[in-house]
Amino acid sequence: MAQDPSIYWNPILETLPREKLQALQLKKLRRIVAWAFENSPFYHRLYKDAGMEPGDIKRFEDISKVPKIEKDMLRQVQEHAPFPYGDILSVPTQKVTAFRQTSGTTGTPVYQADTWQDWEWWTESWCYILYAQGYRDTDRVFIPFGYNIFVAFWAGHYAAEKVGCEVVPGGVLDTQARILKMQELKCTAFLATPTYVLGMADAARKKLGIDPAKDLGIRKITCAGEPGASIPTTKKRMEDAWGTKVYDHIGATEIGAWSYECTEQPGGLHVNEGLFLVEIEDIETGEIITEPGKNGKMVITALDRIAKPCIRFDSKDVIRWAGFDCPCGRSFRLIDGGVVGRADDITKVKGVLLAPTAIEEVVRSIPELGDEYEAVVTKTGDIDAILLKVELLPGKEHDQESILFRLKDQLRVKTNLGYQIEVHPYGSLPRYEVKARRFKDLRKKGG
Amino acid sequence: MADWNMEEMDDLIKRMRHIAEELKEKSGGIQAVDRNVDRILANIKMLELNVSDVMELLA
Numbered sequence: 001m002a003q004d005p006s007i008y009w010n011p012i013l014e015t016l017p018r019e020k021l022q023a024l025q026l027k028k029l030r031r032i033v034a035w036a037f038e039n040s041p042f043y044h045r046l047y048k049d050a051g052m053e054p055g056d057i058k059r060f061e062d063i064s065k066v067p068k069i070e071k072d073m074l075r076q077v078q079e080h081a082p083f084p085y086g087d088i089l090s091v092p093t094q095k096v097t098a099f100r101q102t103s104g105t106t107g108t109p110v111y112q113a114d115t116w117q118d119w120e121w122w123t124e125s126w127c128y129i130l131y132a133q134g135y136r137d138t139d140r141v142f143i144p145f146g147y148n149i150f151v152a153f154w155a156g157h158y159a160a161e162k163v164g165c166e167v168v169p170g171g172v173l174d175t176q177a178r179i180l181k182m183q184e185l186k187c188t189a190f191l192a193t194p195t196y197v198l199g200m201a202d203a204a205r206k207k208l209g210i211d212p213a214k215d216l217g218i219r220k221i222t223c224a225g226e227p228g229a230s231i232p233t234t235k236k237r238m239e240d241a242w243g244t245k246v247y248d249h250i251g252a253t254e255i256g257a258w259s260y261e262c263t264e265q266p267g268g269l270h271v272n273e274g275l276f277l278v279e280i281e282d283i284e285t286g287e288i289i290t291e292p293g294k295n296g297k298m299v300i301t302a303l304d305r306i307a308k309p310c311i312r313f314d315s316k317d318v319i320r321w322a323g324f325d326c327p328c329g330r331s332f333r334l335i336d337g338g339v340v341g342r343a344d345d346i347t348k349v350k351g352v353l354l355a356p357t358a359i360e361e362v363v364r365s366i367p368e369l370g371d372e373y374e375a376v377v378t379k380t381g382d383i384d385a386i387l388l389k390v391e392l393l394p395g396k397e398h399d400q401e402s403i404l405f406r407l408k409d410q411l412r413v414k415t416n417l418g419y420q421i422e423v424h425p426y427g428s429l430p431r432y433e434v435k436a437r438r439f440k441d442l443r444k445k446g447g
Numbered sequence: 448m449a450d451w452n453m454e455e456m457d458d459l460i461k462r463m464r465h466i467a468e469e470l471k472e473k474s475g476g477i478q479a480v481d482r483n484v485d486r487i488l489a490n491i492k493m494l495e496l497n498v499s500d501v502m503e504l505l506a
Contacts, residue, residue, distance in 0.1 A: 005450065010497050012451060020504045028500065117489040124493050275496070304496055 003329035009131035009163075013274035014330045021331060022060055025277045028303035029311075030057050033066060036309040039090035042077050043309065063279070064288065068299055068312040074110045074254060084111045091115055091307045100151040102253045112151070112253050113307045119158070121275070121304055122151075122256060126159030128272055129260040132328075133247040134220055135189060137164030142187040144170035144178040144196065151253045152225060156191045165189075175203045182216060189220045194228025194238060194246075195436040197221055198371040201241035213243030221246045226436060227357055229261075230269070230338025233364035237371060248338055250317075255310050256302045259335065268322040268334035277301040278335075279312075280319060283343055292323030292336065297343050316343040318355075347441055349377055350384045352416045356439035359388065362410045368396040368403045372429040375419075377441045384443070388419045391426045457502045460494045467491060 005011035016024065034054035036043035047053065050067045057065065077086035082093050089096075097116045101109040114122065135141065141160045145153040147169065160167045168185055170178045179200060182190065192200065204210040212218065221242060223229035229238070229248035238246040248269060251257035258276040259269040271278045280289040280296040289296045298317045302310040318341040322334035341355035348354070356375065363373045370391035377386050390407070392400060404421055411419050467487045474480035 012453070012498060012501055016501065020501070023504050024501060027504070115489075116485060117492050120489040120493050121496070124496070 007328070008330070009128045010274070014128070014332060016274070016331055018331055021273050025273060025303065026057070026060050026063075029063060029066075029277055029301060030054060032301065032303055032305075032309055032311060033057060035306060036090060036311055040088050040309060042086065042088035043090075043311070063277070063312075066312050068314045069310075070314045071107070071110060071254070071316075075108045078108075078111060085113045085308060088308055089113055090309055096307055099149070100154070100253055101149050103150060110254055114305075115307045118305055118307050119155075122155040123158040123162055125251075125257040125272060125275055126155045127162050128275075129249045129257060130156070130159050130163050130165075130222065132260050132262040132270070132330075133222055133249075134263050135160060135163050135165055135222075139165040139188045139219075140168060140185060141165045142168045142170055142178070142182045142185070142190040144173070144175075144182075144190060144192055144200065147171050151251075153191045155251075155257060156222065156224070160191075175200055176207055179204045179208060179210060179212075179216075182218070183210065186217055188217060189222070190218060191222045191224065193225040193432075193436075194223050194234055195226060195432045197223060197228075197238045197246065198234075198241060199431055201238075202371065212241055216242070218242050218244050220244055223248050224251060227339050228360070231357055231361050231364070233361050237364050250339055252315065254308075255300055255313060255315065256305060258300060258302075259338075262326065262328045262330065264326050264328045266322075266324060266326040266328075266334065268324070268326070268336045269338055270326065270330050270332040270334055273332045275303055277303055278319075278333075280321065281314075283318070289321070292321040295320045295340060298339075317341075318343055318346065345439070347377070349386060349417060354415055354417060358415045359411070359439070362407065362414050363388075363390060365410065366403060366407055368393055368399060369407070370426055370429075372431065373438060374429055375439050377439075377443060379443045386417060386419045387422060389422045389424050389429060391424050391429055394426050453498065453502050453505060457499045460491060460499050463494070464488070464491050 008014040037047055037054050046067050052065050056062060077088045078084060080086045082089055095115045096113040098114040098119050100112045143153050143157050147154065157167055157169065168187060170181065173181060201212045204212050221244060223246060228234040229246055235246055247261045249257060250259040250269060259271050261269050279299040281299050282289055282296050295318050298315045298319050300313050300315055317339045319335045319339055322336035326334055341357055346353055346355050359375050363369055370393055372391055374389040375386060377384060392403065396403065400423060407421060408419060411417065467484050471481055471484040
């Protein structure tokens with residue numbers, strides 16, 4: 001569907017016909033594979049061992065000849081020189097201008113090197129996101145983020161500036177000070193994790209007597225770091241709390257910012273296919289999935305990242321292609337409902353596959369429950385059990401029995417499992433600012 | 448695509464790269480020149496990703 005070109009950050013790429021887009025991806029994949037083969041000893045070994053050379057990629061179907069990489073390989077390569085990245089590095093260390101690292105949630109952190117060009121590229125990928133979500137030079141954007149070793153909203157900050165917004169860095173301020181600063185400066189937008197979006201609204205109401213939906217002029221919020229902004233019930237809670245649209249985007253330190261929701265919010269996110277190549281692989285068979293509606297593991301390539309190339313990275317994120325189009329007119333393909341889980345998070349409990357996001361969807365669909373919860377999986381003998389800790393909102397205690405009945409019923413419908421429920425006093429469960437850890441599988445070492 | 452003169456934009460981007468690289472060659476190693484040119488070149492690369500890379504596909 002043709003649209004006004006001014007709604008796109010780059011109408012050339014964002015409306016490129018699909019066959020041209022695929023040709024562009026093939027051209028860029030060949031370029032980045034050749035770059036890595038020539039400049040990264042790690043990739044050179046990987047490809048040589050697989051009997052592959054860059055010239056072997058002639059057609060789109062040849063992509064599967066390129067060996068995949070996994071996070072453990074990125075960790076292992078760090079044990080070698082050059083410090084601290086290992087010989088995956090494709091540029092001299094003197095060309096590296098930025099260090100970031102992963103959070104280490106699933107093991108040893110992965111260190112990420114970027115040149116200045118890579119940083120411009122990170123920023124550029126975020127410009128696509130922010131522009132698609134309506135950020136313009138009339139916006140004053142608050143960034144309540146502890147600027148540090150995690151990439152999180154760093155690129156969002158630079159991109160907001162590049163798009164022309166005025167950026168207010170909310171660095172080391174505490175939550176109340178951040179809310180007051182947003183109010184004082186009449187900020188129009190902010191970037192945060194879903195957990196923190198809800199946490200800020202709660203703090204505003206409880207500690208400052210401010211109703212974010214009425215007393216602050218926030219017109220849009222962009223989320224990152226957790227799947228919440230694509231979980232309908234969590235999204236609704238955030239939108240109700242702030243009285244505005246909440247948009248999702250997906251990115252990762254090793255990859256880049258590869259996907260974004262646009263203002264049309266069709267129920268999915270566009271993959272930025274101008275800068276990334278996304279493949280979806282069947283978790284069991286490894287076959288590439290091209291049809292909509294079928295969950296699989298994402299294998300992704302950052303087509304233009306040079307210092308530490310990310311080529312056919314098995315991200316373990318579970319996604320599925322959408323079976324619907326977006327009225328925005330972008331030709332970038334949609335994934336349905338964001339990242340629906342992680343291949344290493346989806347776990348069997350009592351023989352039933354369980355995705356932690358399903359628990360979040362149910363808890364946040366019950367308005368009398370607080371935003372926070374914690375699910376703990378244990379095993380006694382051969383028997384699995386799930387304990388779900390929730391908070392009742394103040395004043396709802398009299399209705400506890402009926403609320404818990406609805407909760408258990410919905411959990412059984414959505415996850416096919418029975419739960420032991422524990423009600424905790426409001427405000428007593430852990431609050432998080434960045435990535436929340438609400439699902440604990442104590443059957444696993446370190447879970 | 449008719450709304451944009453891709454060829455002309457691509458040509459201007461190429462000229463910008465050429466000028467920036469030439470400036471660096473003539474700087475005599477002045478850091479204030481070289482480092483600023485590096486940043487300009489990084490931005491030119493973004494123009495290439497956004498425009499030039501698509502050029503030949505539209506021919």
